[in-house]
Amino acid sequence: MSAIAELSLKDRILEILSHVPDPEIPCVSVVDLGIVREVRGTTLVITPTYTGCPATIAIEQDIRAALDRASMSLIKIETTLSPPWTTDWISEEGRAKLRAYGIAPPAKGAAKHSLREAPAECPRCGSLHTEELSRFGSTPCKALHRCLDCREPFDRFKCH
């Protein structure tokens, strides 16, 4: 396969997967989340998000189904856990979509540098004057926060 053909196959796969939503947060695609790592020949390499999160099984099934629907049954899905997925892989577009959906994206770099999480930014008013109410939000991947300025509770992606 030539380099050009590989590139276009990769582009086609990315285009298909950009329409596969995250099972828990349908506003972002698996591409936005950075789950899709690379296309090597006819192998698609993905790194699931939160290990132990039931959504990760659904994500692989959804990707498989989307590829099959696009007559790409020959594409193999390979799962790699190394390096582990981090919230830093969420694209800028993905972060903007999360904010629009009312979920605070994780602080960038917090996972990589194992820093304490920076204050959550309120997705509604942008205030950093927020507090964590609970480590457990609507799903195990999110923590429940509240904005002290506009008083709205919101979910935030946990960093890791």
Ligand SMILES: [Zn+2]
């Ligand atoms: Zn606010």
